[in-house]
Structure formats: C-alpha cells, structure tokens
Amino acid sequence: xxxxxxRPHRAPLRRIGPTLGRDPLxxxxxxxxxxxxxGLLALQPAPYLINMVGQLAAxxxxxxxxxxVWGYLGILSLGHGLFFxxxxxxxxxxxxAHGYALTGVAPDLMQFMGWKSLPxxxxxxxxxxxxxxxxxxxxxxxxxxxxxxxxxxxxxxxYFSIISQALVYVAMLLxxxxxxxxxxxxxxxxxxxxxxxxxxxxxxxxxxAVTTLGVLAGVLVGARALVAxxxxxxxxxxxxxxxxxxxxxxxxxxxxxxxxxxSAMIAALxxxxxxxxVGIINPRILSPDLSIEIAVWVAIGGMGRLGGAVIGAVxxxxxxxxxxxxxxEAWPFILSGLVLxxxxxxxxxxxxxxxxxxxxxxxxxxxxxx
Amino acid sequence: MSxxxxxxxxxxxxxxxxxxxxxxAVDSGEVRAVIGPNGAGKTTLLDAITGITRPRSGRIxxxxxxxxxxxxEAEIARAGVRRKFQKPSVFPALTVRENLAIGCGPECPxxxxxxxxxxxxxxxxxxxxxxxxxxxxxxxEKQWLEIGMVLASEPRLILLDEPVAxxxxxxxxxxxxxxxxxxxxxxxxxxxxxxxxxVEAVADRVTVLHEGRTLFEGSMTGARxxxxxxxxxxxx
Numbered sequence: 001x002x003x004x005x006x007r008p009h010r011a012p013l014r015r016i017g018p019t020l021g022r023d024p025l026x027x028x029x030x031x032x033x034x035x036x037x038x039g040l041l042a043l044q045p046a047p048y049l050i051n052m053v054g055q056l057a058a059x060x061x062x063x064x065x066x067x068x069v070w071g072y073l074g075i076l077s078l079g080h081g082l083f084f085x086x087x088x089x090x091x092x093x094x095x096x097a098h099g100y101a102l103t104g105v106a107p108d109l110m111q112f113m114g115w116k117s118l119p120x121x122x123x124x125x126x127x128x129x130x131x132x133x134x135x136x137x138x139x140x141x142x143x144x145x146x147x148x149x150x151x152x153x154x155x156x157x158x159y160f161s162i163i164s165q166a167l168v169y170v171a172m173l174l175x176x177x178x179x180x181x182x183x184x185x186x187x188x189x190x191x192x193x194x195x196x197x198x199x200x201x202x203x204x205x206x207x208x209a210v211t212t213l214g215v216l217a218g219v220l221v222g223a224r225a226l227v228a229x230x231x232x233x234x235x236x237x238x239x240x241x242x243x244x245x246x247x248x249x250x251x252x253x254x255x256x257x258x259x260x261x262x263s264a265m266i267a268a269l270x271x272x273x274x275x276x277x278v279g280i281i282n283p284r285i286l287s288p289d290l291s292i293e294i295a296v297w298v299a300i301g302g303m304g305r306l307g308g309a310v311i312g313a314v315x316x317x318x319x320x321x322x323x324x325x326x327x328x329e330a331w332p333f334i335l336s337g338l339v340l341x342x343x344x345x346x347x348x349x350x351x352x353x354x355x356x357x358x359x360x361x362x363x364x365x366x367x368x369x370x
Numbered sequence: 371m372s373x374x375x376x377x378x379x380x381x382x383x384x385x386x387x388x389x390x391x392x393x394x395a396v397d398s399g400e401v402r403a404v405i406g407p408n409g410a411g412k413t414t415l416l417d418a419i420t421g422i423t424r425p426r427s428g429r430i431x432x433x434x435x436x437x438x439x440x441x442x443e444a445e446i447a448r449a450g451v452r453r454k455f456q457k458p459s460v461f462p463a464l465t466v467r468e469n470l471a472i473g474c475g476p477e478c479p480x481x482x483x484x485x486x487x488x489x490x491x492x493x494x495x496x497x498x499x500x501x502x503x504x505x506x507x508x509x510x511e512k513q514w515l516e517i518g519m520v521l522a523s524e525p526r527l528i529l530l531d532e533p534v535a536x537x538x539x540x541x542x543x544x545x546x547x548x549x550x551x552x553x554x555x556x557x558x559x560x561x562x563x564x565x566x567x568x569v570e571a572v573a574d575r576v577t578v579l580h581e582g583r584t585l586f587e588g589s590m591t592g593a594r595x596x597x598x599x600x601x602x603x604x605x606x
Binding site: 236241243250252 | 420421422442443444446447448452453455459461462463464468471472473475476477519523
C-alpha cells in the first residue's frame with residue numbers, strides 16, 4: 001500500500017487539466033450505466049444478478065466519494081467505511097421501524113434487547129425522507145468535526161490516513177457493544193418491507209438496483225461538474241501544493257472541509273442504497289479492512305479520474321463476488337497481487353491499460369525505485 | 371512612507387536564533403535586496419513575513435499600520451503580499467492560464483479577471499503556452515509563470531526568493547529587466563539573491579544579514595566597502 005499512499009504526487013500530469021471539461025471515459029461510463037439500467041428493466045435477468053449489479057453500483061458510488069477527496073484533494077481516508085456505515089445503519093433503522101409500524105411484528109432486535117417499544121431516538125425513522133436526511137446530516141456532522149479538528153491543526157498525509165483508520169476502528173468497537181442499542185455484533189437484519197412492498201419482490205430488487213445506478217450516474221455528473229469548476233482547480237492546486245495555495249490568499253481549511261463533508265455524504269448515500277440490497281448490516285462494515293479496500297478499488301481503477309474509481313470498484317468487487325464463491329481462500333492473495341501489479345506497473349491504475357500506454361515503470365525509469 | 375516595517379523580530383527554532391532582534395523598513399517604490407551567507411536568516415525572514423513561521427516576538431507591519439504578525443498565510447496574501455518561492459512552485463496539474471487565474475487571488479472580481487490574465491500572460495511572455503500544463507514547462511518558463519502568479523494579484527509587497535537561481539545569463543538579464551518593470555510608487559519589492567551582479571543591477575539598497583541580525587544597510591557599493599561585510603560574507 002505504501003506505493004499507493006504516495007501516488008497523489010506521482011505524475012498526475014496527463015490525466016487532468018484539459019480533459020476535465022470533456023471526459024470521454026466518463027461520458028462512456030454514464031452511457032453504460034444507463035444501458036445497464038435499461039437492460040435490467042427490459043430483460044429482467046435472475047434476481048440475484050440484478051441484486052449484484054445494484055450492490056456493485058453502491059460500491060462504485062462509495063469509490064467515487066473517496067476519489068473526490070483522494071484523487072482530487074490528496075486526502076487519503078482509510079476510514080470511509082465509517083460514513084458508508086452511518087448511511088447503512090440509519091437505513092437499517094428506517095427499514096426496521098417501517099416494517100414494525102406496518103406489520104406490527106417486533107423486529108428481532110427489540111426482543112433481543114428486551115424493549116417493549118422502540119426507544120426515543122428511533123422517533124421519526126418510519127419516515128424515509130427523514131431517515132435519508134438524518135443519514136446525510138449525521139455523516140456530514142461527523143465528517144465536519146473530524147475534518148475541522150484535523151485540517152485546522154494541519155494534520156495531513158499519512159497521519160490523517162492513520163487517524164481516519166483509527167476512527168473507523170473505534171466506531172467498530174463501539175457498534176460491537178450490545179448496549180449501543182443498534183444490534184451489537186448481530187447487527188440488524190430481517191428487513192420486511194420497503195415503502196410498504198415486500199423486500200424480496202422482483203420489482204423491489206429491480207427498483208433498488210436501477211435507483212442505485214441512477215444515483216451513481218447523478219453522482220458522477222455532479223462530481224464532474226465540481227472538479228471541472230474553479231473549485232475543482234483549487235482542489236488540484238491544494239492537492240499538489242497546499243502551502244503555496246495558502247500563500248496565494250486561499251484559506252485551504254474551508255475548501256478541504258467542504259469537499260470532505262460532501263464526500264462523507266456521498267459515502268453515506270452509498271450506504272443507504274447498499275443495506276436494503278444486501279439485507280443486513282453489522283459492525284463488520286466498519287472493519288478497517290473494508291475501508292482500506294475502498295482505497296484499493298480506487299487505486300486499481302485509477303485515481304483522480306472519477307471513472308477510474310467506478311471501474312476499480314466494479315472490477316474488484318465483481319471478481320470478489322465470483323472468487324469468494326469459487327475459491328474463497330485465494331481472494332486475499334489475488335487482491336494483494338492486483339495491488340502489487342498496479343503499484344509497480346500501472347501508476348494510473350487500469351486506466352493505463354485502457355489507454356494502451358502500458359510500459360512497466362521499471363522499463364521506463366530504470367527501476368521501480370528510481 | 372514605509373511599505374514594510376519589521377520591528378525587533380525574533381524567530382527561534384529550539385535553541386537556534388534564526389532571527390535575532392531584526393528590524394528593517396522598506397519604503398514604497400523601493401527594490402530592496404537581502405543578502406547574506408547561508409543560514410543568515412534570509413528565507414526565515416520571508417517565512418515570517420508570509421506567516422509560514424511564527425515569530426516569538428516583535429511585529430511585522432504592512433504599510434506602517436496593518437499588523438501581519440498574527441495573521442494566517444491566506445490573510446497576509448489577501449492584504450497584498452505575494453511571494454515567489456525559491457523552488458518554482460506552480461501547480462503542475464493545471465494549465466498556465468489556470469495557474470494565473472488562481473494567482474489573481476480569491477478576491478479578484480470575475481469581471482476584471484480576463485483582462486488581468488491577458489496582461490499577465492503578455493508580461494511574462496507565456497501567451498503561446500497558455501493552455502499547456504504547468505508541469506510540462508521548462509524550468510525557466512516555470513520561474514516566469516510563478517512570477518506571473520505573483521503579479522496577477524497586483525500586490526503591494528512582492529517577495530522574491532532567489533528569482534534567478536538556476537537561470538541562464540540571458541534569463542537572468544531578462545529577469546532583472548522584469549523586476550525593473552515591476553517598480554511602482556505604491557509597491558515595494560524585497561529580493562533575496564546570491565548573485566551579486568544581479569543584486570547590483572536591480573536593488574536600490576541592500577540589507578546584509580548575518581546570524582539573524584542586520585550587519586549592514588545601504589548601497590551595494592557601500593556594502594562592498596564595509597569591513598564587516600567583507601569579513602563575514604564577501605570574502606577578502
């Protein structure tokens with residue numbers, strides 16, 4: 001990973017700049033996303049396949065949220081699972097509260113906790129818009145506090161990454177406790193209804209997947225508009241030389257804090273969309289491994305190009321879906337192997353392959369350490 | 371009227387006194403060179419003025435009254451102070467034009483920006499390179515771009531940290547001409563440089579620093595004749 005950690009400062013030249021305004025890769029991806037959504041609606045493939053596409057799209061949204069802060073602002077978060085989990089947990093609470101309100105069947109969680117009714121902090125979570133707003137606000141709030149403390153005291157680089165990793169780990173330990181009231185290590189599952197419809201119904205499965213694809217396309221369009229704007233150019237300037245940008249009169253703390261909170265909200269949105277599709281949430285979503293994996297998806301796909309994050313998230317997770325069924329014990333080795341190949345041979349991730357510019361670094365510069 | 375007043379400034383790193391009771395006044399319209407041996411505190415002085423290093427005591431005033439001592443880097447820049455760093459500091463992932471647009475500063479009105487960009491591009495001779503990524507420029511062009519980024523905001527005080535380091539003789543001469551052209555009655559320029567011929571060509575007065583203190587202040591001719599300056603810096 002250390003090579004990937006260093007990468008914001010390694011040869012970002014040809015990737016950004018003139019291509020910001022018109023990015024054929026991104027346009028193609030958005031067309032592909034639209035085609036996939038239409039294909040799901042028209043062809044109605046097996047539900048497990050639709051569900052898998054929906055989950056991949058949620059991971060892609062998560063990867064884009066990390067690419068915004070890592071690829072464009074140079075802030076490597078190894079704790080983005082925290083914001084993903086905030087979205088996921090709030091969504092799970094909504095699904096349980098909603099199902100309980102309509103069916104009257106007490107969720108396992110209540111029996112397990114010995115509650116007669118849902119506690120006060122669940123109030124209002126039967127409303128989906130409120131739950132969505134709460135998920136986004138919580139993610140933004142946590143990101144704001146953590147970001148403010150870090151950026152104001154100028155905690156940067158690997159130090160920031162390590163603290164973000166510690167934060168997600170602390171959150172995991174917290175959620176493992178049963179008295180946190182969110183299911184402890186069992187988490188929350190047994191979601192019955194979504195907007196009043198039974199969870200497993202084909203229409204619901206397709207609807208979720210298509211919605212997630214739509215959100216992914218929307219996030220990509222919005223993110224591209226952001227990075228192509230004057231704010232986006234300040235982000236790149238801040239990534240490459242923050243001290244210089246400050247001495248030109250720009251307060252970088254506010255810039256970083258704003259994008260950081262936006263990224264956290266996008267990650268939470270991904271979590272909101274992910275949990276109903278996977279049907280369960282537990283503290284393992286907060287494990288540091290997952291948060292590191294998000295960075296791996298982005299690095300493998302190619303950071304600082306938005307489209308790269310989508311390609312990386314989809315490629316790695318599709319491979320994972322297939323291999324963890326076919327030969328689960330090989331997965332960690334394959335993932336590590338992929339990381340090594342990318343770090344040594346493809347400094348811009350899989351996008352290097354797509355552009356057919358592939359010359360291994362050791363041929364180009366006389367050695368991988370040169 | 372003074373453009374910059376440094377009053378009894380102390381900057382301390384651990385036990386090392388980088389600047390020791392330094393006082394200095396630069397007039398509006400003046401080009402001042404700060405010279406001195408390595409470790410004399412020249413770059414530390416610029417770091418203190420731009421807010422990168424916090425002084426332990428003393429004051430830094432812009433234009434007699436505006437106190438910069440407690441301001442952040444961004445506030446100091448917005449007050450009209452710009453610095454060209456020793457190492458060319460341009461944003462490699464942005465084009466020349468985008469670099470200059472950022473150089474205009476956050477408070478430049480959108481209406482005046484295109485005109486300012488056009489005039490800065492022509493002043494620095496980078497018109498043909500306007501849409502080139504800054505990272506792809508040659509060393510000399512990067513130096514010029516950075517000078518352009520400094521100029522784009524029309525600063526009151528310009529700090530130049532070794533502007534001709536690594537430049538060819540022809541480029542050094544054209545940089546000297548540029549600095550001459552930057553003179554304005556309402557602007558002061560502070561140059562740190564090792565190249566004595568260059569200093570002589572551009573500076574009205576020189577300040578010689580030694581171990582964080584002012585050793586000499588006056589004309590370059592005076593500095594060459596001063597026994598203490600010869601002792602510690604110019605050599606016999």
